[in-house]
Amino acid sequence: xxxxxxxxxxxxxxxxxxxxxxxxxxxxxxxxxxxxxxxxxxxxxxxxxxxxxxxxxxxxxxxxxxxxxxxxxxxxxxxxxxxxxxxxxxxxxxxxxxxxxxxxxxxxxxxxxxxxxxxxxxxxxxxxxxxxxxxxxxxxxxxxxxxxxxxxxxxxxxxxxxxxxxxxxxxxxxxxxxxxxxxxxxxxxxxxxxxxxxxxxxxxxxxxxx
Amino acid sequence: xxxxxxxxxxxxxxxxxxxxxxxxxxxxxxxxxxxxxxxxxxxxxxxxxxxxxxxxxxxxxxxxxxxxxxxxxxxxxxxxxxxxxxxxxxxxxxxxxxxxxxxxxxxxxxxxxxxxxxxxxxxxxxxxxxxxxxxxxxxxxxxxxxxxxxxxxxxxxxxxxxxxxxxxxxxxxxxxxxxxxxxxxxxxxxxxxxxxxxxxxxxxxxxxxx
Numbered sequence: 001x002x003x004x005x006x007x008x009x010x011x012x013x014x015x016x017x018x019x020x021x022x023x024x025x026x027x028x029x030x031x032x033x034x035x036x037x038x039x040x041x042x043x044x045x046x047x048x049x050x051x052x053x054x055x056x057x058x059x060x061x062x063x064x065x066x067x068x069x070x071x072x073x074x075x076x077x078x079x080x081x082x083x084x085x086x087x088x089x090x091x092x093x094x095x096x097x098x099x100x101x102x103x104x105x106x107x108x109x110x111x112x113x114x115x116x117x118x119x120x121x122x123x124x125x126x127x128x129x130x131x132x133x134x135x136x137x138x139x140x141x142x143x144x145x146x147x148x149x150x151x152x153x154x155x156x157x158x159x160x161x162x163x164x165x166x167x168x169x170x171x172x173x174x175x176x177x178x179x180x181x182x183x184x185x186x187x188x189x190x191x192x193x194x195x196x197x198x199x200x201x202x203x204x205x206x207x208x209x210x
Numbered sequence: 211x212x213x214x215x216x217x218x219x220x221x222x223x224x225x226x227x228x229x230x231x232x233x234x235x236x237x238x239x240x241x242x243x244x245x246x247x248x249x250x251x252x253x254x255x256x257x258x259x260x261x262x263x264x265x266x267x268x269x270x271x272x273x274x275x276x277x278x279x280x281x282x283x284x285x286x287x288x289x290x291x292x293x294x295x296x297x298x299x300x301x302x303x304x305x306x307x308x309x310x311x312x313x314x315x316x317x318x319x320x321x322x323x324x325x326x327x328x329x330x331x332x333x334x335x336x337x338x339x340x341x342x343x344x345x346x347x348x349x350x351x352x353x354x355x356x357x358x359x360x361x362x363x364x365x366x367x368x369x370x371x372x373x374x375x376x377x378x379x380x381x382x383x384x385x386x387x388x389x390x391x392x393x394x395x396x397x398x399x400x401x402x403x404x405x406x407x408x409x410x411x412x413x414x415x416x417x418x419x420x
Contacts, residue, residue: 044353048349048350048353048354049309049313049347049350050350051313061298063298063301063302063305064305064309064354065304065305065308065309065312067304067308067312068301068302068304068305068308069301071300071301071304072297072298072300072301072304075297075300076297087282087285087286088271088273088282090281090282090285091273091278091279091281091282092273092278094275094277094278094281094282095273095274095275095278098275098277098278098311098312099259099274099275101308101312102275102277102308102311102312102315102316103259103261103316105312106312106313106316106317107316107317107322112317115339115342119331119335121329125329129325132325137259139258140258140259140260143254143258144258144274
C-alpha cells in the first residue's frame with residue numbers, strides 16, 4: 001500500500017497515526033501541497049478532490065478521506081481498536097472526531113486560507129480567521145470530554161478522537177490559539193505524545209519534512 | 211427521543227432522512243438558526259458546538275454530529291442498512307459522505323458566510339464563495355461515482371452517501387451551482403426523491419418551515 005500525503009497535512013497525519021497504531025507499514029509518497037502536486041491529472045485520478053491523504057492498494061484501488069481510511073483500517077485490522085464496541089461510546093468518539101474533521105480543519109485549511117488571500121484579505125485577518133475556527137471548535141471539543149475519563153480523550157487508550165486531536169493542536173499553535181480552558185485536551189495530547197505511534201507520525205519525522 | 215434541528219439545516223436534514231429510512235420516530239424540536247436559538251446556554255449544554263442536529267435521549271444523553279448519529283442509528287437499527295457489509299465498499303461510501311460533510315458543507319454554512327459578511331465582503335462575493343465550495347466538492351463527488359452503478363449513489367438502495375447528497379444539492383441550487391457534469395448526482399437525487407423517507411425529510415415538510 002502507498003500513502004500519499006504531505007508532512008504538515010493534518011488529515012494525512014491522522015492516517016499516519018492510525019497506520020502506526022495498527023502496525024501497518026506503507027510506502028509514503030509525498031505530494032507537496034504548496035507546489036500544487038495534489039492537483040496533477042495523474043493524482044486527481046486517485047483523489048478527485050485533489051487533497052491528501054489517499055491510500056492506494058497494489059491493485060490500484062484508492063481510498064480517500066482520512067476518517068473513511070481510519071474506519072476501514074479499524075474494520076480490517078481490529079487490534080488495537082480505534083473505537084470501542086458500545087454503540088453509544090462509538091457515537092461520542094465519532095462526534096468528537098467529526099467536530100475536528102468537519103467543523104474545524106476544513107474551515108482553516110490551506111485551500112480556504114488561499115481563497116481568503118485571493119479576496120485581498122490582509123494576512124492578519126487570514127490568521128485571525130484560522131484562529132477563530134480552531135478556537136471555537138476546540139472549546140466545543142473540550143466540552144465534549146466533560147464526562148470522559150483520561151488520560152486520553154476517552155479513557156485509558158487512544159481512539160479516533162485522539163487521532164484527530166493531536167494534529168489539530170499543532171495547527172492551533174501555528175495560529176496562536178489561546179489554550180485557556182483546553183487543559184483536558186492538552187492532557188490527552190501529552191498521553192498520545194508518549195506513544196511511538198503518535199511520535200513517529202509527527203510532521204518533522206516525515207521524509208518530506210522541510 | 212428528541213431531534214433538535216432546523217428545517218433548512220442540511221446536517222439536520224441528513225438525520226431526518228436516516229431516521230425515516232430506519233422507521234424511527236422522534237419528537238422534533240426546532241432551533242431557529244437565524245435567530246441564534248442554537249447558542250442559548252441550555253442548548254449548548256446538549257451541543258457544545260451550538261449547532262444542529264442533536265439527538266437527545268429520554269435519559270438526557272445527547273448525540274451530536276450528523277454522521278455520528280447516522281452511524282449510531284445504523285449500528286443500533288441495522289435494517290435497512292445505510293452501509294453495506296464489505297469494508298472496502300463501506301470506505302468508498304463514507305469517503306463520499308465525508309467529502310460533502312467535511313469539505314463542502316462546513317465551508318459554506320451559515321456560520322462561515324456570516325463571518326465573511328462581517329469582513330465586509332460584498333454579497334455577490336459571499337454567494338460566489340458558497341458556489342465555489344459546493345461546485346468543487348460536487349465535481350469530486352461525481353468523479354467518486356465513476357465506477358459505481360445507479361440509480362442511487364452506490365447501487366440499488368440508498369446509503370449514507372445519498373443521505374448527504376440530497377440536502378447538499380438543495381444548497382447547490384440556492385447558490386446557483388452549474389450542474390453540467392453532475393448528471394450522475396442528479397440521477398441519484400431523483401431516485402431518492404421517489405422514496406417517502408427522503409420526501410418526508412425535505413425542509414418544506416418540517417413543522418418549522420417558513
